[in-house]
Amino acid sequence: MRIVFRPQATRAQIDRVEKLLQQLRFRYRRSQTADGTVIGVVGDTALLTERHVQDMPGVALVAPFTVPYKQASREYSPSSTVVQVGPVRIGGSDVVVMAGPCSVESHEGLFAVARRVKAAGASILRGGAFKPRTSPYSFQGLGREGLELLRAASDATGMVVVTEVMDTRHVDLVAQYADILQIGARNVQNFDLLREVGASGKPVLLKRGLMTTIEEYLLCAEYILATGNEQVMLCERGIRTFETVTRNTLDVCAVPVIHRLSHLPILVDPSHATGEWRYVLPMARAAVAAGADGLMIEVHPDPANAFSDGPQSLTPEHFDQLMREVAPMAGALGRKLDRVPIRSRGDGA
Ligand code: PEP
Ligand code: MN
Numbered sequence: 001m002r003i004v005f006r007p008q009a010t011r012a013q014i015d016r017v018e019k020l021l022q023q024l025r026f027r028y029r030r031s032q033t034a035d036g037t038v039i040g041v042v043g044d045t046a047l048l049t050e051r052h053v054q055d056m057p058g059v060a061l062v063a064p065f066t067v068p069y070k071q072a073s074r075e076y077s078p079s080s081t082v083v084q085v086g087p088v089r090i091g092g093s094d095v096v097v098m099a100g101p102c103s104v105e106s107h108e109g110l111f112a113v114a115r116r117v118k119a120a121g122a123s124i125l126r127g128g129a130f131k132p133r134t135s136p137y138s139f140q141g142l143g144r145e146g147l148e149l150l151r152a153a154s155d156a157t158g159m160v161v162v163t164e165v166m167d168t169r170h171v172d173l174v175a176q177y178a179d180i181l182q183i184g185a186r187n188v189q190n191f192d193l194l195r196e197v198g199a200s201g202k203p204v205l206l207k208r209g210l211m212t213t214i215e216e217y218l219l220c221a222e223y224i225l226a227t228g229n230e231q232v233m234l235c236e237r238g239i240r241t242f243e244t245v246t247r248n249t250l251d252v253c254a255v256p257v258i259h260r261l262s263h264l265p266i267l268v269d270p271s272h273a274t275g276e277w278r279y280v281l282p283m284a285r286a287a288v289a290a291g292a293d294g295l296m297i298e299v300h301p302d303p304a305n306a307f308s309d310g311p312q313s314l315t316p317e318h319f320d321q322l323m324r325e326v327a328p329m330a331g332a333l334g335r336k337l338d339r340v341p342i343r344s345r346g347d348g349a
Pocket of ligand 2: 102103272298308309
């Protein structure tokens with residue numbers, strides 16, 4: 001339910017309604033729009049009717065949500081969500097870049113990539129320690145050792161770290177090492193896992209599934225939000241279509257659609273969307289031009305010998321080029337590529 005106030009409603013009138021919501025222990029969010037204040041509310045909203053909130057001074061309208069993904073919707077919060085992770089703001093005016101290898105393979109390789117992508121302007125280090133592989137015989141990730149390496153590379157470079165958690169039994173473990181918990185495309189509708197990462201209280205990067213519609217996807221985000229964890233970021237990473245030339249089909253239009261329907265930040269991963277490094281650059285430009293709040297890019301020092309996703313991994317040189325090409329796209333929209341001045345601990349980077 002949303003409570004829309006009259007443009008001329010006074011602060012005291014709005015505060016009075018807010019106080020009632022607090023007394024009744026509702027979850028709510030207050031936003032300021034060009035037309036006035038809106039408060040989105042979830043819970044047993046019949047109570048609000050009983051209390052005649054619609055007749056309280058300053059209130060113009062009390063209306064039910066028109067969409068099933070309540071807290072994820074713009075109706076709940078007309079103001080965009082900005083997720084703050086350490087020094088990095090995701091969903092604000094900067095376009096943030098998450099970059100790193102598909103899988104964490106070795107200390108040397110990870111540190112080399114971390115230094116390079118940081119130098120190019122990325123503020124978030126990515127890397128998989130638990131890998132969702134199509135074949136059970138493919139490299140499955142280094143597990144805890146991979147998490148330790150990620151933490152060490154993150155501490156050395158001052159980068160924020162994001163990594164995937166695949167299993168409810170590993171949420172606590174991954175949360176000890178990572179700043180952001182990633183839910184992969186294949187687990188987007190693993191509702192128990194969504195509840196568990198929500199309850200961890202950590203920021204969550206929720207990737208779109210290969211086969212999820214945007215409405216289903218926003219309902220997945222709703223599972224996390226329903227736990228009270230509001231730090232949710234979305235990521236379009238390509239969907240499965242009849243086209244086979246690329247690994248998936250990047251749904252660039254999901255970016256403006258999600259911005260209209262939801263207040264959550266939406267990033268784009270052109271690496272998994274295309275499956276081929278040569279298409280990653282143009283799709284990264286397209287994503288930023290479409291208004292994406294950030295990018296996730298796979299980078300490997302030696303893609304030909306990567307343990308996973310080598311064909312779609314950029315060399316550090318190509319990543320430098322990507323950052324140079326994307327910056328003006330962000331600038332054209334009055335944004336800038338995130339280059340948060342980040343601390344360095346003795347890596348000389
Ligand atoms: C990944 O980012 O490491 C990954 C496996 O991506 P996705 O879940 O989008 O396939
Ligand atoms: Mn990958």
